[in-house]
Amino acid sequence: MSEHDAHGEPRSFWTKYVWSQDHKVIAIQYSLTAIAVGLVALVLSNLMRLQLGFPGAFPFIDPARYYQFVTMHGMIMVIYLLTALFLGGFGNYLIPLMVGARDMVFPYLNMLSFWMYLLAVLVLMAGFFVPGGPTGAGWTLYPPQAILPGTPGTEWGIVLMLVSLLIFIVAATMGGLNYVTTVLQARTRGMTLLRLPLTVWGIFVASILALFAFPALFVSGVMMLFDKLLGTSFFMPAIVSMGQPLKHAGGSPVLFQHLFWFFGHPEVYIVALPAFGIISDLISTHARKNIFGYRMMVWAIVAIGGLSFVVWAHHMYVSGMNPYFGYFFATTTLVIAVPTAIKVYNWVLTLWRGDIHLRVPMLFAIGFISTFAIGGLTGLFLGNVSVDIPLSDTYFVVAHFHMVMGVSPVLAIFGGIYHWYPKLTGRLLDERLGKLHFWVTFLGTYAIYMPMHYLGFLGMPRRYYAYEGYEFIPASAQDLNAFITVAALVVGVTQLVFLFNLAWSLRHGRPAGPNPWGATTLEWQTPDTPPRHGNWGETLPEVHRWAYDYSVPGAARDFIPQNVPQSAAPAGDDAPPADRHAGEGHA
Amino acid sequence: MSARSGILAALATKPWLPQPLPPVAAPRLPAATVGLRVLLGVIGVLFGLFAIALLVRARLPDWQPLAGTPTSPLAGLGPLWTNTALLAASSLALQAASGAARRGRLAATRFGLVLAGAAALAFLAGQGWVWWLFIATGHFVASHPAASFFYLLTGVHGLHLAGGLVALGRSVARAWRERSCVRVHAGVARCALYWHFLFAVWLVLFALLASPPATLAALADICGIR
Numbered sequence: 001m002s003e004h005d006a007h008g009e010p011r012s013f014w015t016k017y018v019w020s021q022d023h024k025v026i027a028i029q030y031s032l033t034a035i036a037v038g039l040v041a042l043v044l045s046n047l048m049r050l051q052l053g054f055p056g057a058f059p060f061i062d063p064a065r066y067y068q069f070v071t072m073h074g075m076i077m078v079i080y081l082l083t084a085l086f087l088g089g090f091g092n093y094l095i096p097l098m099v100g101a102r103d104m105v106f107p108y109l110n111m112l113s114f115w116m117y118l119l120a121v122l123v124l125m126a127g128f129f130v131p132g133g134p135t136g137a138g139w140t141l142y143p144p145q146a147i148l149p150g151t152p153g154t155e156w157g158i159v160l161m162l163v164s165l166l167i168f169i170v171a172a173t174m175g176g177l178n179y180v181t182t183v184l185q186a187r188t189r190g191m192t193l194l195r196l197p198l199t200v201w202g203i204f205v206a207s208i209l210a211l212f213a214f215p216a217l218f219v220s221g222v223m224m225l226f227d228k229l230l231g232t233s234f235f236m237p238a239i240v241s242m243g244q245p246l247k248h249a250g251g252s253p254v255l256f257q258h259l260f261w262f263f264g265h266p267e268v269y270i271v272a273l274p275a276f277g278i279i280s281d282l283i284s285t286h287a288r289k290n291i292f293g294y295r296m297m298v299w300a301i302v303a304i305g306g307l308s309f310v311v312w313a314h315h316m317y318v319s320g321m322n323p324y325f326g327y328f329f330a331t332t333t334l335v336i337a338v339p340t341a342i343k344v345y346n347w348v349l350t351l352w353r354g355d356i357h358l359r360v361p362m363l364f365a366i367g368f369i370s371t372f373a374i375g376g377l378t379g380l381f382l383g384n385v386s387v388d389i390p391l392s393d394t395y396f397v398v399a400h401f402h403m404v405m406g407v408s409p410v411l412a413i414f415g416g417i418y419h420w421y422p423k424l425t426g427r428l429l430d431e432r433l434g435k436l437h438f439w440v441t442f443l444g445t446y447a448i449y450m451p452m453h454y455l456g457f458l459g460m461p462r463r464y465y466a467y468e469g470y471e472f473i474p475a476s477a478q479d480l481n482a483f484i485t486v487a488a489l490v491v492g493v494t495q496l497v498f499l500f501n502l503a504w505s506l507r508h509g510r511p512a513g514p515n516p517w518g519a520t521t522l523e524w525q526t527p528d529t530p531p532r533h534g535n536w537g538e539t540l541p542e543v544h545r546w547a548y549d550y551s552v553p554g555a556a557r558d559f560i561p562q563n564v565p566q567s568a569a570p571a572g573d574d575a576p577p578a579d580r581h582a583g584e585g586h587a
Numbered sequence: 588m589s590a591r592s593g594i595l596a597a598l599a600t601k602p603w604l605p606q607p608l609p610p611v612a613a614p615r616l617p618a619a620t621v622g623l624r625v626l627l628g629v630i631g632v633l634f635g636l637f638a639i640a641l642l643v644r645a646r647l648p649d650w651q652p653l654a655g656t657p658t659s660p661l662a663g664l665g666p667l668w669t670n671t672a673l674l675a676a677s678s679l680a681l682q683a684a685s686g687a688a689r690r691g692r693l694a695a696t697r698f699g700l701v702l703a704g705a706a707a708l709a710f711l712a713g714q715g716w717v718w719w720l721f722i723a724t725g726h727f728v729a730s731h732p733a734a735s736f737f738y739l740l741t742g743v744h745g746l747h748l749a750g751g752l753v754a755l756g757r758s759v760a761r762a763w764r765e766r767s768c769v770r771v772h773a774g775v776a777r778c779a780l781y782w783h784f785l786f787a788v789w790l791v792l793f794a795l796l797a798s799p800p801a802t803l804a805a806l807a808d809i810c811g812i813r
Contacts, residue, residue, distance in 0.1 A: 105618040105622070106618070106619075106622060173626075173629060176625075176629075177622050177625055177626055177629075178622075180625055181618050181621050181622040181625065182618075184621055185614050185616075185618045185621055186618070189608065189609065189611055190608050190609060192597065192600065192602065192606075192609075193594075193597045193598070194597060194598065194600045194601075194602040195602050211625065211628070211629050212628070212629065212632050215629060215632045215633040215636055216632075216636050218633060219633065219636045219637055219640060222739070222743070223640065223739070226728070226735060226739060230728045230729055230735075231728075231729035232728060232729045232732070232735040233649075233729070233732060233735070234640070234644060234732070234735060247729070249649060250647050250648065250649035250732065251644070251647075251732070252643060252644060252647060255640060255643045255644065258643075259636065259640065262636070290603070294602065294603070295598070295599075295601070295602075298598065299598065302598070322813060542608060544608060545605070546602035546603055548603070566605045
């Protein structure tokens with residue numbers, strides 16, 4: 001039983017690369033699909049910025065198209081890029097390798113998960129080609145406007161959006177069952193729960209959140225489809241539209257908002273927790289130091305996961321819900337900042353007196369700490385009801401959530417790709433192109449979002465197509481908007497450098513060897529690089545130590561892999577020893 | 588620390604200290620059973636959220652209960668009780684099949700599986716019949732919110748049972764292919780667990796759909812829904 005039954009190795013091109021049940025191939029399929037659809041969303045954001053920076057200069061961006069761009073950009077980025085890439089991409093690749101398994105426990109279900117995800121993406125993209133175009137309801141899809149004439153895409157777009165989401169939820173549930181069960185059941189001998197790398201902890205808890213939060217989106221999506229297609233009134237109140245009374249009556253739009261955000265807030269952490277995990281491992285590896293407060297990091301991930309289910313209504317302070325709810329949800333929102341702040345402190349303390357190597361993955365990891373801390377701090381402002389009410393629906397909110405759950409997770413993804421690409425391909429990504437990519441993306445982020453905080457203080461409302469004739473907005477705000485647009489275009493174009501690097505390094509990158517970063521975790525100890533089908537050759541690895549034995553005093557090298565027995569390397573003292581080793585040069 | 592066990596003890600260990608390599612141990616449960624239990628949690632959340640949506644919607648003034656008056660579509664609960672009995676019979680038959688498979692009685696296992704499948708199909712047909720009764724008396728999906736919930740909840744529940752029938756069909760095929768119960772038992776036991784769960788979900792849905800507004804209001808109060 002210790003070596004669970006791995007399916008046979010596929011031989012033909014089709015079973016090896018297309019209908020593959022190998023977690024590594026599925027991970028790459030998931031990642032490439034997510035990156036492709038993410039590029040669409042990136043282009044959409046630049047089109048939006050063109051209208052905002054230079055209003056009217058591009059006549060093809062009419063108001064309807066603008067709202068469609070806003071909606072599709074948001075939905076694609078949150079669901080089809082970030083969720084799919086963290087869980088379907090990183091989760092699929094790293095979980096079996098990091099826990100020492102040959103594959104996921106349900107490989108066939110894993111394959112189905114990817115194909116359902118691809119179907120969801122295709123249904124979503126079909127929205128661009130149907131009469132009326134994709135929905136322009138905003139990514140939150142609030143009824144009644146989401147399905148009423150006047151909102152773009154109420155003919156076909158909203159139906160395709162909802163159907164695509166339902167398919168995606170089925171795919172994510174299939175994947176989530178696999179990730180959770182694999183972590184629970186398929187860990188190799190010696191891999192106790194607290195010897196798991198934090199990347200696995202983050203993805204594991206995020207998968208649990210996804211399993212239990214996506215049903216809320218499923219329920220609201222099905223009920224909205226009924227309202228749209230069958231004329232029911234779950235969410236639709238009595239309403240007069242275009243001078244005509246509609247047959248809907250008595251439904252509750254606020255009920256939709258509760259259901260949506262009961263999904264929507266855990267979704268923030270579905271994206272954030274894997275990023276936390278990845279960043280922890282990148283910082284520890286590239287600072288050659290054990291992660292500060294490993295157990296606290298695990299407890300914080302678990303606590304954040306639990307708390308994320310009781311903060312949802314902080315998105316609804318201005319929805320007309322019972323105002324006393326605000327006390328409760330403001331309190332829980334501020335409480336969740338405690339475990340989150342612990343994580344930030346621990347990252348900084350891991351860096352403190354570490355043997356820091358400023359390679360590209362480390363640059364992205366350090367960039368993440370700064371963008372996440374700033375985005376998190378503005379979250380504290382917005383979590384307070386009395387501060388949120390004047391700032392609600394302004395660019396301050398846009399700046400906040402882009403810093404904290406847009407840019408930060410994307411930086412973690414980039415860092416993760418630069419870090420694990422050598423394991424996927426056997427070659428390193430080009431360092432100079434990587435540094436160019438990092439600095440333009442990182443500084444560009446600040447150029448884009450810092451001014452947006454200020455625009456929000458001015459009261460500039462979000463989701464407006466044009467801003468003429470508002471006396472409270474000074475004319476100079478337009479200069480700032482033009483500046484933001486230029487910065488966004490530069491950052492957008494720079495992503496081409498990254499894509500080029502991905503393709504070019506596949507053939508021409510420097511050969512990496514099995515463990516280019518000197519990392520301790522199991523995925524770097526595979527007998528082959530890239531790992532072959534079944535990952536481990538004849539016998540599974542045995543785990544003898546935690547994932548963070550970096551710079552152990554007296555050890556021959558500054559890292560001891562997890563599968564090295566205690567007797568083969570001098571055991572560390574009882575106290576985490578790494579900081580004594582600081583400052584020593586390495587390699 | 589050795590006295591405590593479970594997740595809290597696991598989270599309290601100090602992984603940086605040397606620990607002896609644990610003995611090779613087979614997992615206590617097969618992966619499919621763990622996966623099924625997680626799936627049941629997900630389905631439970633799904634129906635729980637549907638139930639909460641119903642409680643919220645029933646608070647609004649246009650709610651007309653499905654039962655309680657002679658003209659309401661569920662004035663006679665006989666058909667739904669019949670269907671409930673069918674699903675209960677299906678669940679019991681699977682439990683019996685699971686017990687027979689554990690004791691190695693292949694013929695009894697096969698009989699129980701077929702009986703359970705037939706009763707489940709009869710339940711689905713019976714639910715379809717109640718839909719037809721609704722339609723015949725003019726209660727369509729958009730006629731009033733309680734009717735909308737009736738179609739929605741029975742439909743989603745029926746789809747979950749239909750998905751279970753696919754798994755049951757695979758168990759039936761295996762029971763006929765194999766010559767002993769060794770490789771049959773685990774799958775049958777999982778089917779039985781899934782069936783009991785869906786039966787419990789159905790009892791809750793039945794109760795919600797047939798309850799008078801005062802009961803729903805009391806439940807909503809308990810949940811803090813105003």
